[in-house]
Amino acid sequence: MIVRKLEVGPFASNCYIVGDQSGGSGIIIDPGAEADVILKTADGLGLKVQLIVLTHGHMDHVGALPEVKKTTGADIAVHSEDARSLQVRNPFGAIAGGASQSVITADRLLSDGDIIVIGDQPLTVLHTPGHTPGGICLLGQGVLFSGDTLFNSGVGRYDLPGGDYEQLMHSLREKLMPLPEETIVYPGHGPDTTIGAERRSNPFLR
Numbered sequence: 001m002i003v004r005k006l007e008v009g010p011f012a013s014n015c016y017i018v019g020d021q022s023g024g025s026g027i028i029i030d031p032g033a034e035a036d037v038i039l040k041t042a043d044g045l046g047l048k049v050q051l052i053v054l055t056h057g058h059m060d061h062v063g064a065l066p067e068v069k070k071t072t073g074a075d076i077a078v079h080s081e082d083a084r085s086l087q088v089r090n091p092f093g094a095i096a097g098g099a100s101q102s103v104i105t106a107d108r109l110l111s112d113g114d115i116i117v118i119g120d121q122p123l124t125v126l127h128t129p130g131h132t133p134g135g136i137c138l139l140g141q142g143v144l145f146s147g148d149t150l151f152n153s154g155v156g157r158y159d160l161p162g163g164d165y166e167q168l169m170h171s172l173r174e175k176l177m178p179l180p181e182e183t184i185v186y187p188g189h190g191p192d193t194t195i196g197a198e199r200r201s202n203p204f205l206r
């Protein structure tokens with residue numbers, strides 16, 4: 001599995017381009033900003049982008065959606081609970097250079113346990129509410145894309161609209177902490193980590 005990390009936009013969001021080594025198919029996770037950089041990188045890797053997956057609906061993770069969607073023609077997948085906020089909160093058309101009223105609609109609504117396939121590599125959708133109601137993580141072979149649920153030495157904010165501390169802690173303890181400790185964690189902001197490192201030293205999880 002090819003994983004390319006790009007830090008984009010004013011909020012330094014991590015966008016991940018994930019590809020299948022053999023077949024040349026790929027997905028883009030959280031195209032937050034800088035569509036041109038994201039598209040150029042996917043192109044350079046020789047990947048045909050088949051799906052755009054959002055770990056949640058916050059603006060710093062979806063800002064480049066209109067342009068990335070337009071260029072790749074790929075479907076947009078997001079958890080059903082965050083799909084609505086995607087449409088409501090839509091001033092990012094202006095940022096992307098489009099009409100300020102442009103409405104972004106999800107093509108595929110995700111639920112816990114869904115499988116996203118990249119070539120022969122499955123990614124399992126883990127519904128991890130708490131940062132947002134429809135926040136998800138994506139679990140692959142030894143890797144976890146954790147969105148804004150889990151960071152290196154931190155956790156996502158739970159004080160924004162739709163956030164819930166109890167839910168976030170439940171998601172972290174029940175869904176993420178039981179994963180094998182060598183699992184590499186690719187978060188929505190900041191440096192990579194592992195489940196084991198966070199179990200030992202994350203102040204929210206000790």
Ligand SMILES: [Zn+2]
Binds near residue numbers: 056058131148
């Ligand atoms: Zn967020």
Ligand SMILES: [Zn+2]
Binds near residue numbers: 058148188
């Ligand atoms: Zn974020």
